[in-house]
Amino acid sequence: MSEYQYYDFRAIDRPLDEQQMAELRTLSTRAEITRTSFTNSYQWGDFKGDPLAMVEEYFDAHLYNTNWGTRQLVLRLPLRLLDLETAQQYCWAEPAEAYQSGDNLILNFFSEDPDGVEDFDRDDDGWLDSIVDVRDQLAAGDHRALYLAWLFLIQDGEFGDEATEPPVPAGLGDLTGALQEFAEFLRIDPDLIAAAAQGSAPDASGAAADPARLADWIAQLPAADKDTALLGLLQGDGLAVTAELRQRFRADTGTTDDTGTTADDAAAGKPRTIGELLDVAESLRR
Structure with missing residues (x-):
C-alpha cells in the first residue's frame, strides 16, 4: 500500500435528506452514505470532494487521516451556541482556525507529523466517535477544546514568547475522554x-x-422559559435546546459570566506568556 486516506463525515443536528444523499453520491460511487454519515477510504487516487465545503453544506463533524501523518478535524456549530469572537480568541490562524459560514461557526484543525512516519497503529473506524463529544462540550459553554487548540498553535514556538494566553478555562487538569482523544x-x-x-x-x-x-x-426557571424549551424539543431542536440550557446552568451557578470568562478563570491569576508556558513544559519534560 503506497498511500492511505480515510474520510469520515457526520450529520449530528439534522439527518441528511434524499436530495442531499444524492448530491453526495455524485462525489463518490464507493462511499458508504447514510442519513447521518459519509465514510470512505482510498488506497489509490484521491477524493474529489472539498471536505470544508461538505461540512459547510451538509455535516457537523469531519475527520481525515492518512498513513503519511496528515490529520484534519473540522467541527461545525451554530453561532448562537459559540460565537466567532469567542472562538477566535483561541483559534485565529492555521493550523487551528475559526471562521463563519452562514449561521454557523467552523473550527478547522490540521495536524502534520513532522517526521512523516506512516501511521497504522489504530483503526480509523470509530476515531471520530471518540472525539465528537467535544462539539457538545463546546456548545454547552466548555471552552477547554478551544484552549487546547491554542496550545496546538503555539507549541512549536512560532509566535512571540511575550504574547499572553487567552482566558484559561477550568478543568484543564481533568480532561474528558473526548478531550484527551482530541x-x-x-x-x-x-x-x-x-x-x-x-x-x-x-x-x-x-x-x-x-x-x-x-x-x-x-x-x-421561569415557566415561560420551560415552555420555550419544551417547544424546541418537540420541534426536533433538542440538541440546541440542551446546549443552551447547559450554558445557562453554567452561568446561573456561577461557572461563567456574560463574556465567557469563568470565575475560575479569574481565580487562575495573571495570564501567562507563551514563553513561560513553554519553559514550564520543557521543565516537566526534563
Whole structure:
C-alpha cells in the first residue's frame, strides 16, 4: 500500500435528506452514505470532494487521516451556541482556525507529523466517535477544546514568547475522554497541557451531574422559559435546546459570566506568556 486516506463525515443536528444523499453520491460511487454519515477510504487516487465545503453544506463533524501523518478535524456549530469572537480568541490562524459560514461557526484543525512516519497503529473506524463529544462540550459553554487548540498553535514556538494566553478555562487538569482523544489526534504536547493545567482551576461545572442541584435549578426557571424549551424539543431542536440550557446552568451557578470568562478563570491569576508556558513544559519534560 503506497498511500492511505480515510474520510469520515457526520450529520449530528439534522439527518441528511434524499436530495442531499444524492448530491453526495455524485462525489463518490464507493462511499458508504447514510442519513447521518459519509465514510470512505482510498488506497489509490484521491477524493474529489472539498471536505470544508461538505461540512459547510451538509455535516457537523469531519475527520481525515492518512498513513503519511496528515490529520484534519473540522467541527461545525451554530453561532448562537459559540460565537466567532469567542472562538477566535483561541483559534485565529492555521493550523487551528475559526471562521463563519452562514449561521454557523467552523473550527478547522490540521495536524502534520513532522517526521512523516506512516501511521497504522489504530483503526480509523470509530476515531471520530471518540472525539465528537467535544462539539457538545463546546456548545454547552466548555471552552477547554478551544484552549487546547491554542496550545496546538503555539507549541512549536512560532509566535512571540511575550504574547499572553487567552482566558484559561477550568478543568484543564481533568480532561474528558473526548478531550484527551482530541489532544492526541492533534498531537498536542502532553507536557504543554500539563504546564497549562497548573493555571487552571478545578471544573465547577461538574456540579451539573448532581441531580439534586440540577433539579433545584430547573425548579427556579421561569415557566415561560420551560415552555420555550419544551417547544424546541418537540420541534426536533433538542440538541440546541440542551446546549443552551447547559450554558445557562453554567452561568446561573456561577461557572461563567456574560463574556465567557469563568470565575475560575479569574481565580487562575495573571495570564501567562507563551514563553513561560513553554519553559514550564520543557521543565516537566526534563
